[in-house]
Amino acid sequence: MKRIIAILLAMGMVLITLTGCTKDPERLPKEGVYYEIFVRAFADSDGDGIGDFRGIIDKLDYLNDGDPETTDDLGVTGIWLMPIMPAPSYHKYDTTDYYNVDDEYGSLDDFKDLLKECHKRGISVVIDLVINHTSIQHPWFVDALAGDPTYRDYYNFTTEAEATGEIDLNATVWGHNVWNKVGDDYYYAIFYDQQPDLNFENEAVRQEMLDVASFWLDLGVDGFRLDAAKHLYGDYEYAEDFNLTEKNVEWWEIFRAHVLSENENAVLVAEVWASSEEVQKYVSVFDVMFNFDVAEDLIQMLVAGNNESDLANELHYFYKALENTSDIYVDAPFLSNHDQNRIINSLSLDKEANKQAAVIYLTFPGVPFVYYGEELGMKGTKPDQYIRQPFLWGEADGYETTWVDKRYNKTTPTVDEQLADETSMLLHYRELIQLRYQYEALLSGDFEAGRTDNNQLLAYKRNTEDQSVLVVHNVSYQDTIYATDSLGSDSVSLIYSYNGAELVNGELSLPANSSAIVIVD
Ligand code: CA
Numbered sequence: 001m002k003r004i005i006a007i008l009l010a011m012g013m014v015l016i017t018l019t020g021c022t023k024d025p026e027r028l029p030k031e032g033v034y035y036e037i038f039v040r041a042f043a044d045s046d047g048d049g050i051g052d053f054r055g056i057i058d059k060l061d062y063l064n065d066g067d068p069e070t071t072d073d074l075g076v077t078g079i080w081l082m083p084i085m086p087a088p089s090y091h092k093y094d095t096t097d098y099y100n101v102d103d104e105y106g107s108l109d110d111f112k113d114l115l116k117e118c119h120k121r122g123i124s125v126v127i128d129l130v131i132n133h134t135s136i137q138h139p140w141f142v143d144a145l146a147g148d149p150t151y152r153d154y155y156n157f158t159t160e161a162e163a164t165g166e167i168d169l170n171a172t173v174w175g176h177n178v179w180n181k182v183g184d185d186y187y188y189a190i191f192y193d194q195q196p197d198l199n200f201e202n203e204a205v206r207q208e209m210l211d212v213a214s215f216w217l218d219l220g221v222d223g224f225r226l227d228a229a230k231h232l233y234g235d236y237e238y239a240e241d242f243n244l245t246e247k248n249v250e251w252w253e254i255f256r257a258h259v260l261s262e263n264e265n266a267v268l269v270a271e272v273w274a275s276s277e278e279v280q281k282y283v284s285v286f287d288v289m290f291n292f293d294v295a296e297d298l299i300q301m302l303v304a305g306n307n308e309s310d311l312a313n314e315l316h317y318f319y320k321a322l323e324n325t326s327d328i329y330v331d332a333p334f335l336s337n338h339d340q341n342r343i344i345n346s347l348s349l350d351k352e353a354n355k356q357a358a359v360i361y362l363t364f365p366g367v368p369f370v371y372y373g374e375e376l377g378m379k380g381t382k383p384d385q386y387i388r389q390p391f392l393w394g395e396a397d398g399y400e401t402t403w404v405d406k407r408y409n410k411t412t413p414t415v416d417e418q419l420a421d422e423t424s425m426l427l428h429y430r431e432l433i434q435l436r437y438q439y440e441a442l443l444s445g446d447f448e449a450g451r452t453d454n455n456q457l458l459a460y461k462r463n464t465e466d467q468s469v470l471v472v473h474n475v476s477y478q479d480t481i482y483a484t485d486s487l488g489s490d491s492v493s494l495i496y497s498y499n500g501a502e503l504v505n506g507e508l509s510l511p512a513n514s515s516a517i518v519i520v521d
Pocket of ligand 1 (some may be wrong): 044048049051104185519
């Protein structure tokens with residue numbers, strides 16, 4: 001294979017010839033590239049200003065047209081839908097019914113059609129599953145408040161007289177009280193008082209959540225994005241002096257076994273918003289977790305303009321630790337999500353830095369997650385609705401939502417404008433995602449930290465048995481060079497260049513904020 005690639009490279013025709021694995025419809029749900037969608041903001045099919053399932057269906061060709069031969073789509077092989085179940089809030093992270101979809105987004109039949117259309121195109125669908133808490137309006141909680149002892153035990157209620165052990169009625173988490181007073185009772189809610197936490201010591205609650213998983217798997221979802229996965233057993237929530245991590249992992253083991261018994265290919269993507277160290281405690285139960293640490297360090301590196309913290313080394317040790325603890329885990333690199341300021345804002349609105357950030361994380365191992373609109377360079381800072389703004393189809397297109405004003409994106413180029421501009425963010429993302437499928441080493445190769453004393457540089461190799469690719473980024477504001485002969489290889493060929501990087505006589509010439517990918521023979 002290596003020889004063939006070398007010959008093809010010499011003939012200058014490698015990109016066209018290696019597209020066989022692009023957007024492979026047979027790809028498993030834990031492979032490829034994912035795209036996070038806030039349904040309310042994405043595409044509106046019926047003109048009420050709110051995004052919906054039919055809107056996504058009508059726009060699927062933008063994401064992946066299902067034809068491995070074409071390159072005029074984004075090429076994502078999975079979507080993560082933020083919560084779709086009925087809920088009083090605009091974001092729906094507080095359901096009132098685990099067995100339905102919110103009619104703002106469409107009907108259950110519309111959702112089934114969405115699944116069908118995605119699967120036709122080789123797109124896996126992962127839905128947000130929020131089981132740490134319900135809405136305060138969930139019938140279970142309403143009945144609990146009305147005094148029904150069965151449902152009172154679905155949640156964590158206590159009174160001043162009953163509160164014992166680890167329960168501290170005055171405790172605060174993230175600056176707010178977690179025990180909320182209602183009459184003589186207190187109920188626990190780690191996020192806020194509208195989202196009461198469920199009691200996972202109650203077998204009926206556990207069984208309910210297994211049934212919920214079955215319901216959605218039966219409909220055909222490919223997996224779940226598990227919200228707040230490390231908070232099911234929360235601080236000050238239970239009287240017992242639990243090891244909270246162990247209790248969480250123990251529950252997720254049961255959940256995982258149940259899900260896999262229904263669909264052995266189902267994927268569990270978890271939000272464990274914590275340090276790499278804590279994330280590692282969960283790798284036995286989740287297939288995919290978001291790498292919050294690396295996202296933060298990547299941004300810091302680009303803002304500082306140097307790699308003094310040695311990001312490649314950090315990744316090396318993280319992956320090494322994973323190798324020893326899990327044979328299922330796949331990392332999820334990302335830049336930002338629906339809870340964080342838009343990546344371009346974190347990079348001082350520097351479009352070039354944003355583009356380089358994309359080159360970096362889209363060449364990391366695992367399953368990268370693109371946050372909707374990131375590929376357009378959409379802007380936004382908190383409060384949350386302004387990092388979840390309408391996707392920019394253009395007002396004339398008819399599908400653009402109006403659920404919130406466009407505040408930060410009034411002049412951000414629309415999809416059509418970006419398609420007509422070869423320097424656009426959108427075409428940059430498309431090219432990078434295609435590159436990932438074209439080179440098996442980028443898609444599924446292992447990670448090897450590159451050695452360099454030059455802290456302007458971030459360098460690493462991605463290797464499969466048949467292919468080895470070197471990725472080098474100059475993250476600084478000054479030019480520099482990288483001598484590829486330090487690799488001890490016979491020959492290298494440039495397969496991708498960002499911002500003017502060149503390969504000259506075995507040496508990479510790297511202008512400020514440039515990146516190069518070379519194939520090593
Ligand atoms: Ca609509």
